[in-house]
Structure formats: C-alpha cells, structure tokens
Amino acid sequence: MTQTAILIETTADSPSDSAAEPVALRLLALLPVHAVVWTIAAWLSRGNLDTQGDMVENYVWGIEWQAGYAKHPPLFAWITALWFRVFPHIDIAYFALSALNAMIGLLGIVALAGRFLPRRLAVVAGLAMAVSPLYSNLAIKFNANAVLLSVWPWTAYFFVRFMQTGGWRSALALGALAGAAVLGKYFSVVLLVALLVALFVRPVWRTRLLGWQSLLVAGAGLVILLPHVHWLVTHHFQTFGYAEQRTRGSTFLTAIGRYCIYTLAQIGYLLPSFGFVVLLVDKARLQAPKRMALNYVRPSTCPDLWWLALGPLMMVGAIAVAARTQMASVWGMAQWFALAPLWLVTLQHASVSLRVERAVRVLIVYWLLVLAGAAVAGYAGVRRNTDDAAEPRAELSAAANAIWKQRTGKADVPIVSGAVHEAQSFAFYTGRHTRYWDMASPQATPWLRVDDVQRQGALIICPGDDSRCNAEATALSVAQPVSLDIGKRAWGMTLPLRHYHLYLLPPALDDRWSIRQYIPRYGRLESQ
Structure with a gap:
C-alpha cells in the first residue's frame, strides 16, 4: 500500500472523522434531494420521454424477459420491466427511475x-459528480449508456476493496458486478481492461492474482454472463452485428481526430464538477485548480486512484484508434467514477482545506437554476411546437386503445406494431401487457411470429405521412384504416393536431386481412 493510502486510512479512522460523521450524513442526504430535483426538472422540460424512443424500446424489450435483444445485452431492459411492475406507466415515474439509477452510481462514487x-470528503466526491451533465441531464434518458452510471462505480469500488483486503465476499461482488456491467453494454470491456491494467501496474495489487479468491471473481462473472452467452450462440451473435454497425470506422487519422473530440467532450462534461470542488476550497482557491489539473500528468500523489480515473480514457483511446472506430461522447459517461476522489486526494495531500458545509448552499442555487431552466425549456418547446414537446404519444395511446375496445369489443390489445415510436409508446402507456412486434424487421422481435399476430390479432399505428409504415400495414389488412387526428395540451396551450392511421387486425382468421400477403421489405434497425 502506498504512503498516501496509509495516511488516508489513518485519517479516516481518526476521532476527528468520527466527530464529522453527522456532517457526512447531512451531506449524503443531499443526493436523494438531487434525484427528486432532476425527476421534476425532466418532467418540466420534456413533453415526452425522449425523442429517440430509447426509453419505450427498453420497456417493450424488458417485458419479454429475454437473455439478449437485437441491439444490446439485457440488463437495462430487465431493470425497466421490474420498475414498471410496481410503478405507474407515466413519464415522471420513468424519470424517477433514471434519477435513481444516477443516484446509485453517485453512492458508488462515495463508497x-x-x-x-x-x-465527509468522500461524500463531496459524489456531490461534485452529481452536478455534471453525465449524472444529471444525460442520465435522464435511461438506456444502455445510462445504466452503466450505476454499475461501473460499484464495480470499481469492489475492485479496490478486493485489492486492499483480499476478502472472498469482495471477490464475489466484483465478479458479479463485472458480469452485470457487460450485460449493461459491451462497452464495459473498456472498464474491465482498465481494471486489469491497473492491477498489473500496481505491485501490491498484482499479488492478488496469485490468490484463490481471484478464481471467485472469474467464476461469479461467468455465472452472470452464461445465459447471455447461450443467447448469443443461439441467435448467431445478433448484437455483435449491431455493435459493428454502430462502431464501423474509417481511417487511422480520422479515428485519432474523433478520439480528440471525444476527450474534449469529456472535459466539457466534467467542468461543472471541477468548479464545484473549487467553490468549496477555503483558501488557496487559485492554487487548487492548478493542483487538480496537474495531477492528470503527475500520478505520484495517489497512483491507485490515478489509474482508476484515467485508465478507462486511455483504454478507450487505444481500442478506438486501433479499431479505427466511430465514437459518441456519451459512450464514456460512466468512466469518471474515480476523478472527483482523485481531485480531493490531491487537495488533501497538499493540505488544502475545504468548507464542505458550503456544498449545501451551492447545491440549492444549482437546483433553483435547474428547475427554472427546465421550466423555460419546457415552455419554449411548446411555444415552438417541437416534436419533443408536441408529439401526443400518451394521448394517441389512450385514443387508439379506446377505438380498439369500441371496434373489437376486447379490453386489451394483444400485439401492437407500426411506426416504432408510436407503437412502442402505445405498449408503454397502456400498461396492459400489450406486446410489440416489429413488422418491418421481424428478426428484431423474435418472441413473436407472424402466426402469433394472426392468431391473437394486432393494432398497427402509423403517422399519416409515413408512407413506409402505411404500405406495410396495407399489406397486412385489406380493411380501411381508421383515421385519427389528435393533439395535446401543455403549459395552458393547445398544440396542433397530428394525423394518424390505425389498422385493426382482428384475432384468428378473418376475411378482413390476410397474413399470407405480408412480406417484410425493410430490414434496417433504428439506431440507439
């Protein structure tokens, strides 16, 4: 163990730290408040869950309880399905899940x-990361990237705990969480490689490889991953094809340029957290930022944390440049779990004192600004009639469900299809066990076959101007579609009506439609 680590552990066990326990608890209570603030802010600023449709896609995947899906491994879809077995199918409940996921990750940073x-300083590290867009605005869209916010910090925590203690419980937890990280997104290989590199470069940590406990790490991870590995083999590695689509690269120089842009985006995401720590500095406020920044190139203060903080960024660069792959800045949103702790260790090593109680006032100002900005953004979106604000997804779902009941006499729609966002939103908002079938790319929803649609019946929803969707629906149903004009009210304003076509496919054989006429003509998956 390094001299710095010994000093810090002695400090953590000192009587003064025990006296500061109430301070740490009061600061820790700010994290649930932060989650509530961002739940309300998301509800104020957004007229729908997300314009890309990731969140409703999570839901329709999750209710099928598969070991894998066409685009991603299953963890975030399972979490979504579990959440909505308890909570109502409304936007604010989904935003609460997103905020809770981010809060769990922040608690992992504290740990x-x-x-x-x-x-008390450990809690400050979590509060500092809470104000970053990574754990706030970007985290509100719960998807394969956001789920890593909660998994990566706890994986790193149990890695460090295992390295420091060698305990078998820590080994099991590390293996299980490493497996869960991969089940969240394959990008988690970056984390695992970074941890492995950190293990080899730190001599004290390297000795853990020789212990029998390291077998528990591998065994626990394998147990978690086995069902998904079986699914991959059974489905001919379908998710790998999607990952290749999303990461297809070009030239070596282009890959370097994209990595530079990626790194600059990460710096931008981290600036609010950096500023938060600086605002808490009691004295030497001009020296503190310099010391924090210089520590990026001077790992000697705390090498253990340095490798955890910067290792993932280096691994991303090495893999991306070697594979000449494209990159999105949000892919790295979970990788900064150790950076705020590194800043604070640097300041402590330099004897720079912090007024941690000032964090309460800073966060109150921050929360007020967030809520005010969210209200302005939401109102402005309605005034401009943007898709995010004006698209009547919940209203369309309620109206379409009522028409189905009226025309068929059945309470529930067994299967929904059509335009992806509208159909998946219907399944989410109705909350009546409606399953989603992708009629354009049936291989994306293998849990339903064409004969299931024929036997059970289905509702197809298409925007009036979506010629592709209407052509596919017409190939299924010879009956005339039901035309529907529907809009929504928000912020006291009535938004323009939008036009939709509903195609009702009655269950069992019926002369109003013929399944034999259907031939899927489109095989492209929408991007997430």
Whole structure:
C-alpha cells in the first residue's frame, strides 16, 4: 500500500472523522434531494420521454424477459420491466427511475472515495459528480449508456476493496458486478481492461492474482454472463452485428481526430464538477485548480486512484484508434467514477482545506437554476411546437386503445406494431401487457411470429405521412384504416393536431386481412 493510502486510512479512522460523521450524513442526504430535483426538472422540460424512443424500446424489450435483444445485452431492459411492475406507466415515474439509477452510481462514487478519503470528503466526491451533465441531464434518458452510471462505480469500488483486503465476499461482488456491467453494454470491456491494467501496474495489487479468491471473481462473472452467452450462440451473435454497425470506422487519422473530440467532450462534461470542488476550497482557491489539473500528468500523489480515473480514457483511446472506430461522447459517461476522489486526494495531500458545509448552499442555487431552466425549456418547446414537446404519444395511446375496445369489443390489445415510436409508446402507456412486434424487421422481435399476430390479432399505428409504415400495414389488412387526428395540451396551450392511421387486425382468421400477403421489405434497425 502506498504512503498516501496509509495516511488516508489513518485519517479516516481518526476521532476527528468520527466527530464529522453527522456532517457526512447531512451531506449524503443531499443526493436523494438531487434525484427528486432532476425527476421534476425532466418532467418540466420534456413533453415526452425522449425523442429517440430509447426509453419505450427498453420497456417493450424488458417485458419479454429475454437473455439478449437485437441491439444490446439485457440488463437495462430487465431493470425497466421490474420498475414498471410496481410503478405507474407515466413519464415522471420513468424519470424517477433514471434519477435513481444516477443516484446509485453517485453512492458508488462515495463508497469508492471512502477507501481513500475521510467520510465527509468522500461524500463531496459524489456531490461534485452529481452536478455534471453525465449524472444529471444525460442520465435522464435511461438506456444502455445510462445504466452503466450505476454499475461501473460499484464495480470499481469492489475492485479496490478486493485489492486492499483480499476478502472472498469482495471477490464475489466484483465478479458479479463485472458480469452485470457487460450485460449493461459491451462497452464495459473498456472498464474491465482498465481494471486489469491497473492491477498489473500496481505491485501490491498484482499479488492478488496469485490468490484463490481471484478464481471467485472469474467464476461469479461467468455465472452472470452464461445465459447471455447461450443467447448469443443461439441467435448467431445478433448484437455483435449491431455493435459493428454502430462502431464501423474509417481511417487511422480520422479515428485519432474523433478520439480528440471525444476527450474534449469529456472535459466539457466534467467542468461543472471541477468548479464545484473549487467553490468549496477555503483558501488557496487559485492554487487548487492548478493542483487538480496537474495531477492528470503527475500520478505520484495517489497512483491507485490515478489509474482508476484515467485508465478507462486511455483504454478507450487505444481500442478506438486501433479499431479505427466511430465514437459518441456519451459512450464514456460512466468512466469518471474515480476523478472527483482523485481531485480531493490531491487537495488533501497538499493540505488544502475545504468548507464542505458550503456544498449545501451551492447545491440549492444549482437546483433553483435547474428547475427554472427546465421550466423555460419546457415552455419554449411548446411555444415552438417541437416534436419533443408536441408529439401526443400518451394521448394517441389512450385514443387508439379506446377505438380498439369500441371496434373489437376486447379490453386489451394483444400485439401492437407500426411506426416504432408510436407503437412502442402505445405498449408503454397502456400498461396492459400489450406486446410489440416489429413488422418491418421481424428478426428484431423474435418472441413473436407472424402466426402469433394472426392468431391473437394486432393494432398497427402509423403517422399519416409515413408512407413506409402505411404500405406495410396495407399489406397486412385489406380493411380501411381508421383515421385519427389528435393533439395535446401543455403549459395552458393547445398544440396542433397530428394525423394518424390505425389498422385493426382482428384475432384468428378473418376475411378482413390476410397474413399470407405480408412480406417484410425493410430490414434496417433504428439506431440507439
């Protein structure tokens, strides 16, 4: 163990830190408040869950309880399905899930920081990351990227705990969480490689490889991953094809340029957290930023944390440049779990004191600005009639469900299809066990076959101007579609009506439609 680590552990066990326990608890209570603020802010600013449709896609995947899906491994879809077995199918409940996921990740940062810092400073590390867009605005769209916010910090925590103690419980937890990280998104290989590199470059940590406990790490990870590995083999590695589509690269120089842009985006995401820590500095406020920034190139203060903080970024660069792949800045949103702890260790090593109680006032100002900005953004979106604000997804779902009941006499729609966002939104908002079938790319929803649609019946929803969707629906149903004009009210304003076509496919054989006429003509998956 390094000299710095010994000093920090002694400090953490000191009587002064025990006296500061109430301070740490009061600061920790700010994280649930932060989650509530961002739940309300998302509800104020957004007229729908997300314009890309990731969140309703999570839901329709999750209710099928598959070991894998066409685009991604299953963890975030399972979490979504579990959540909505308890909570109502409304936007604010989904935003609460997103905020809770981010809060769990922030608690993981606090736990990780606690291995190197006194408790009150460990909590400050979590609060500092809370104000970053990574754990706030970007985290509200719960998807394959956002789920890593909660998994990666806890994986790193149990990695450090295992390295420091060698305990078998830590080994099992590390293996299970490493497996869960891969089930969240294959990008988690970056984290695992970074942890492996950190293990080899730190001599004290390297000795853990020789212990029998390391077998528990591998065994636990394998147990978690086995069902998905079986699914991959059974489905001919379908998700790998999608990942290749999303990461297809070009030239070596282009890959380097994209990595530079990626890194600059990460710096931008981290600036609010950096500023938060600086605002808490009691004295030497001009020296503190310099010391924090210089520590990026001077790992000697706390090498353990340095490798955890910057290792993932280096691994991303090495893999992306070698594979000449495209990159999105949000892919790295979970990788900064150790950076705020590293800043605080640097300041503590330099004897720079922090007024941690100032964090309450800073966050109150931040929350007020967030809520005010969210209200302005939501109102402005309605005034401009943007798709995010004006698209009547919930209203369309309610109206379409009522028409189905009226025309068929059946309470529930067994299967829904059509335009992806509208159909998946219908399944989410009705909350009546409606399953989604992708009629354009049936291989994306293998849990339903064409004969299931014929036997059970289905509702197809298409925007009036979506010629592709209407052509596919016409190939299924010879009956005339039901035309529907529907809009929504928001912020006291009535938004323009939008035009839709509903195609009702009655269950069992019926002369109003013929399944034999259907031939899927489109095989492209929408991007997430």
